Amino acid sequence: xxxxxxxxxxxxxxxxxxxxxxxxxxxxxxxxxxxxxxxxxxxxxxxxxxxxxxxxxxxxxxxxxxxxxxxxxxxxxxxxxxxxxxxxxxxxxxxxxxxxxxxxxxxxxxxxxxxxxxxxxx
Numbered sequence: 001x002x003x004x005x006x007x008x009x010x011x012x013x014x015x016x017x018x019x020x021x022x023x024x025x026x027x028x029x030x031x032x033x034x035x036x037x038x039x040x041x042x043x044x045x046x047x048x049x050x051x052x053x054x055x056x057x058x059x060x061x062x063x064x065x066x067x068x069x070x071x072x073x074x075x076x077x078x079x080x081x082x083x084x085x086x087x088x089x090x091x092x093x094x095x096x097x098x099x100x101x102x103x104x105x106x107x108x109x110x111x112x113x114x115x116x117x118x119x120x121x122x
Contacts, residue, residue: 018086030071037068094118 044057098116 003086027075030075034071034075037064040064091118 017111041061049057095116096119
């Protein structure tokens with residue numbers, strides 16, 4: 001295999017790879033919300049706060065705390081489970097297609113004793 005064949009095969013693999021959804025804007029918005037929350041916490045914790053505003057600040061932090069937790073969880077979650085679900089769904093569709101093609105009758109159904117063999121694609 002020469003260099004050009006290698007590049008052709010690499011291009012084919014890249015073209016056949018499913019595209020990943022873009023999550024850049026969601027992560028940016030989540031990070032901005034998270035940073036704003038902690039800037040607010042730092043601002044109110046670093047200076048003297050008038051006694052009349054303590055309840056308002058406490059309520060704001062208690063209200064915004066859970067959404068900040070959800071944002072952090074969404075930003076750092078693992079997508080491995082979603083990728084495995086996609087792989088399993090693809091394998092199921094390949095099995096259905098192979099079963100339909102392997103049928104000996106015109107209706108494409110498997111009969112007792114018939115088997116289907118699936119090959120794992122690279």
